[in-house]
Structure formats: structure tokens, C-alpha cells
Amino acid sequence: MATRAKGGRAAPARPAGTFDPETPGSAAALLTREQKLELYYWMRLTRTLEERLVALYRQTKVVGGLFRSLGQEADAVGSCYALEQRDVMSPLIRNLGAMLVKGATPVEVLKQYMAKGDSPTRGRELNIHFGDIGEAGETRGFLGQISPLGDMVPVMAGVTLSFRMRGEDRVGLVYVGDGATSTGAFHEGINFAAVQRCPLVVVIENNGYAYSTPTSRQTLAKRFVDKAAGYGIPGEQADGNDVLATYDVTKRAVARARRGGGVSLIELMTYRRKGHAEHDNQSYVPAGEIERWAAENDPLDRYVRRLTTEMAVEATELAAIDARVTQEVDEATDVAEASAFPEALDALTGVYAEPPAASPLWFREGGRGGVTASERATDGWGVYKPDAKTESRVSQEDA
């Protein structure tokens, strides 16, 4: 698939084995055997971790909803594998694989879903809504999403704008779903980033549905990637269930961004095999569609076939990776289950930098200050003044 910006013109011939952003396949061709096995590891870890989350969900240990990326592991893993540690990625709900590649750990994810007190957001936010950004080298480089769709596109425009302004050799990658492309934030964000020539890659995961809504009701464009022309940026579509293809297309867009080429749009074609979340029975999906994708286009099955037939990987090597993954997920589950829920008073910390903690409202502690006649003369009624013990606890936990 040629890039749209080149108007379909064939890329100039290059010697084999040379990387070129405009030559499809030239990035994947340079992957080592070890790296290819690593891609398998991340995909397997994604799937196994989600299967564990399903089990915990059924035991009601997951507090909120559970979102699956079954059948989409290749698009998340392959695309994010194209980034360096110093780069920053912002995921969507179905990018668990990208989070793991970028360094989020299974135990963090499990604790998030289980709303544990030592989860990355200390029980404040759900599922994979957490991040770790800052200086290159000191952070893993992923920025937690919020629920309102599309909002991370403008935010990532700003993250990458800062890279450009400070002359840092870093790029950003932001995921949106097919549905999220209909938001104003998506449009404004990608246009802003394009005009500012931010080093940003925008990945549309086209999995056929937004909740129950098929893509045909989201846009009349034949392909989402055709929208790139409207922003004056290159766009490229790839098979989202082919992990090497998703890596290749993203790696080249990342290289373009690194060289000052600005924003690229990528559309990864995939399929959401589970409902929007675990509660959704998918009654709106045409009969046989899910089964067909599962049987014919499972990204892990496809990759295993390729590894074993084309790359001489032994089944025993893959089995060893599977066993390692299961062990890691088992260990992470034990740690997550053993960790405590947050203390109620932690809710009061961190709304502002200053003050670092709010006071509980007066009715929460014996009503101190809550206007009995005898207390009327004292100052500050209506606001509870924490006793020394409470105060130190709150500030300690904030530290």
C-alpha cells in the first residue's frame, strides 16, 4: 500500500534491507528473530491477562466494567512496538497491548481494575486509565486517557508540540477508535497537530463497531484513512490483525515524524470480537460474523502460523513463552489480590497542588463546627477542622 501523500506513486527502489519510511515492508524486514518472538510474547500476555480479568470480573473482583481487545492484540502491540521508550503513547480502552509494550505491568492493570489503593491511580480511575509521562529515560511514556472520546488527540498534539518546541527527539502516538473519529476533539486535534507540524502519529483502530454502531453509520468515507487528505497529511491503511504489518506501517510513520515530517494518519483494519464491554451481548452483530473472524483472522493464530512456517520457530519455543506469560499473570494476580483497597481519607488528597489535601466536610466527624448554639461564637463554623491525628495521616499519604 502506497502512502496517500505520494498520490500512489511507487516509492523509489532501494537496496533490500534499507529502511525507508516510504517503502512498505522496509521496517518489518529489519526485525530480528528475537524481536519477532517478543511481539508474540506481548500479544500472548495481552490475551492471557484479559482472560484473567474475565475470571476476576465473574468473581466480582473487578469493580467496574471490563473491556476486551480480543482479536485486536496485533494492532495494539505491533503499532506501539514501533516507539522508543522516550516516545509518548496515549491509548484507548482496547490498547492494553500497547500499554504493556510501553511498560505498564500486569499487576498495575489488575490493581486498576480492582480499584486497589496502591494501583497507579490509587483507586481514583478505572481500568487502563493511567499513565507515566515526563522526562525521557525517567518515565515509560504513556499518557492515561479519559473517557470522553477524542480528547486525547488535542492533548497529544500538545505533548508533541512540547517536543518540537524543546528540540527533543521524541514523537507521540495516539489511538482513536472508528467511533471517536466523529468527535469534534478528534478533528480539531489532528488539524491543529498537522498545522503545527507536531511529531505525532494518529492511529485509527477500525474494529467495525463503536458500541453497537457499525462504521457505516459513523462515516460515509470509504476508508477512514481517506480523511488524511483533508488534513493535508499522509495516510496509510494496514491489516490490523497482522502484527508485522501494524509494526511496519507505524514504524515508518514514526520515522517520518522524527525527521520533521509532521503528522501521519494510520488506519488499522481489525475486528472487535467481544461486546463493547462484558455486559454487551452483541445482539446487533450479523450472524456468523464473529465466528468468521475468530476462525479465519485471529491475530495470534495467524502469527503463530507465520512464525512456525516461515520463520522456523519451534512450537516448543512458543509453549515456553506461553508458560512464562501464565506464570507472570498468576504472580501479578496474587500480588493484586493481596493488596489493600484505598483508605477513605485518601479521597481528600491531591485535588490541588496547594493545599495538598482538603478537609472533610463538617458532618463527617461528629459535626465539629456544625452550629450548635454553644458553638456559635467560635470561628469557621461549617467547616470541619481535622484533629491532629487525621491531619498527619492525610499529609503522610499524600507525601
Add this chain to the structure above:
Amino acid sequence: MAEVTYLEAIREALFEEMERDANVFCLGEDIGAYGGAFKVTEGLLAKYGEQRVIDTPISETAIVGAAAGAAHMGMRPVVEMQFIDFIANAYDMLTNYVATARYRAFLPCPMVVRGPSGGYVRGGPFHSQNPEAGFVHTPGLKVVYPSTAEDAKGLLKAAIRDEDCVLFFEHKYLYRRIKGTMPAGDHVVPIGKARVAREGSDLSIITYAATVWKALEAAEQLEKEDGLSVEVLDLRTLAPLDDDAIVATVKKTNRVLIVHEDTRTGGIAGEITARINEMAFEWLDAPVLRVTAHDIPLPYAPALEDFVLPQTADVVLAARRLADY
């Protein structure tokens, strides 16, 4: 008459109004084939077809803006926000365009924006919000937030028939927990009228939405344990506020506690307190007190959410303070 849930009551209102007036139509995300994230609109598509039950792209600004345009032309759109939290994405359209249309351009905007609201459901910061106060603050919008199945139905019917834009907040905690018996016939509850949910003489709790049920629970407990007679006023409509009902309950009990699930600063309790000061200060035997959520984004973990949101025990404690004053 059969009992129906709060959610079914809303659905009944939609069916009846679509049947009554061919100009009424529904639009929103996943409301057609799927029947909406909470299944409120289930069955509407089968009965009224794609012309009148429209599955939209994920574009809240466009959904609300399109509703406004259609409303100008004589249609009666009913918009669903998949979660009311996403009404923020249509804030510009609602406050700048819709709210000012009649005043600045003499354009009618008879439309409803409805959606699941509120917490106590472990939904985290973006599926639990109560954004009503910002809209109450916007002249040109009406705001309704029922607590019972009967009111949910009757007020939605009134909202659809209203000549102006009505924001209709539905509490998702109540959807399947609360049941009511619908009066026969065309059950319409007027917008702008509060309801005495429980008669009392010692103190009044003014509240709305899910905390009506916390107030009623507290009132029971206070009667049993303290012999207090607590009146509970369910506002039902937040804009326009029912000043008469507020003043009447102040005059009756002389002590007022305002309870809401929304955060404290800038919440509606402040407005009600100011009105009581202006209209009925002489009738007060104690300062007006508030029990509200803390001024904190709503967290996900149960212990945190329970801490941030007002609970029945808080209402009991505050009512005792007020009674002792």
C-alpha cells in the same frame, strides 16, 4: 395498574409522546438497534422506524445542534446523552446557541436532552457526574431531575411538550431500583413544581434525585430514634425553582437542611439558601445547613466514592444538629 421501574416509566413516556405527536423523534448514540446503553429506548426503533429513532455518530455537538435546528422548524427532538457526563461536549451548543435562541432571535427551541446521571454506581469520574448546576446557571434552559418513577414519566412528557429546551437528568442508580404505579391516562407532571415527599413539622430537608431516598431513609430513622418529624421536599425541577414550595416548608418547620449529590461549591444548595435568606429569613430558627458531595472529582474505588458522596448517616447527623440548634 402494574408497577413499573423508573427506567420503564421513562420509556413509557417516550412511547406515548411519539404516538401522540408525529413531530417527536429521538436521536442519540446506540439508541436504535441496541436500545441505548441502559436500554431506555428499547423497542422504539421497531415501532417507529429509523426516520424517528436515529442512531447518530459520536458527535454530541452535532446531535444537540441538529436537534436545535429541527426544533426551530417545528420538530420535537428528544436527545439521549449516552452518559450525561458527555453533555460537556455539547456545552457550547446548549449554553451559547440553544439557551439564547428565543431571547436573541425569537426562535423556539422545544427540545429535550436526557441521559443517565449521578453516582453511587462505581462508575468513576466520567460516568457518575451531576452537571446540573452549570445549566441551572444558564438563563434559557429548564432543568428537571426526578426521583420517582411517576415523576420521571410525567415530567418527561411535560418536557417534550414544553416550548423551551428542557434538560432531563435521569438518575442511573434509580433506573431499576425504584418502582412506581402509574396513574391511568395522560400522566403529565408540571415543570416547576416541587413535591412534598414526606410531611413533617420539626425540620425540612430540601433535596432532589437520588438523595430524596437518602433523605426519606434519614427521616424514618430520625422519627424512630429521636421522635423528630421531618418534612422532605423533592424539588423535581431545578430551573425554574419552586420558590413557593420552598418558602412554605420554611414557614412550616423553621429549620432547613439542603441535601444534594452534586459537589458543594457552586451547587444548587447555595442558591436555595440565598433565596431562603431573601424570602423567609424571619421564619428561620437556625441557619440553613447543607449536606453535599465533597468538592472532589468522583473517584472509582468504593471506599473513596462513598467518602466523597453524601450518605444517609450524614443527613441524620446534620438533621440532629439542626434540631438541636
